[in-house]
Amino acid sequence: MSSALLKGGIASVGVGSAGLGGWAISSHLNNTVASVLSSKGYKLTSSLKESEQDAAWKKVTRTYQLEVRGDLKIKEGVVTDVDLKNWCSQNMKVQSNDALLRKASKWCVIYSSFEDKLKEEGVELEADTNSLKNRYSDLRELTNEVSKITPDSGTGDENGRKLKKWCEKMVHLSYSDDSVYQTFKKHCVKATTPVAGASG
Template sequence: MPSTLLKVGMTTVGAGGVGLGGWALSSHLKSRKDIIKTILKSKGHKLTSELPENERQAAWTKVAKTYALEVNEETRISIGDLSSDDIRDWCIQSIESKDDYSLLKKTEKWCVIYSTFEDKLKADGVTLETDVSTLNGKYSSLEDLKEEIDKVQASESGSNANGEKLKKWCETKANSSHIESINHLYEKFKKYCSKTNS
């Protein structure tokens, strides 16, 4: 009888220990998952701050250009213009923070590796058209983009003024982030801003 009680007691203590150990492990994993860096990686993102050192500066410069083009109230990380170093420092600090919806949304936008329209053009095997007279020829077929292009200031007022406006628009949009699910603007960008294969 005492031996049976001893076995039951040991089993109960053992099960309790496993339960307590499981709870401790679960709590530890949960606290790790609450760190934004871990959440971003679990969503399949690669962090800009973890690129090889010789690639980081170019990547942060790209982020700064995209930030200037796309920042809005939801994704703004600070008032005023930000340099690539400002964004880098903010990202390095923010990805170590605990999960917060607003912060996660911002880090997912500015602290992970992404493709721009220009990157996507290169992946598609085409390059940006830079010849103003060629772009001037495309102007007449712009359709719904014409109104947007006409807002761009051209420095020349001659026969290629519309080509210059389109060139400036293309150079600016080249820094836009490319998202596969929202590529309607990219398709227009590719159509009007890329060199045609001859």
């Protein structure tokens, strides 16, 4: 559940929107990475219009920084959006194997981030540090993780500023587990105020 929001457990946020389960290697012999992904219902980021690709690869990079772990790394060290784009381009026509498919299904396909889901739902991150300060005490197992954040300088309660910065970082997680997303929303989203109905 919310353990996927913890730094150490971030990798438990799933493989991608279509959900691959285990790759059955034998059924993918002699198929390219691109053809296997396509057969599983994935759409490649490279298939987007040219005008949409820069933003899409930047989004992948932000998610990569949060979710990458040993078996999903495309290389050691800092990875940029250009690195990810090039890696995906070079590996699409390669004969598929388990390791490549795991990486490609994570970094080379169109997916929804928490930020995308918030936009879809018409809700925003809470920016008021005083409101966030009140939520800080309700973080439970996330308290330790959020407390390590160095807040941006500014006025307002320090814990509120820490939570604000944490939310702004976690909004780039990939959406695959709704319970994780709902936990994130509970701590990070602006409370909606009911609109008073016009009395007539």
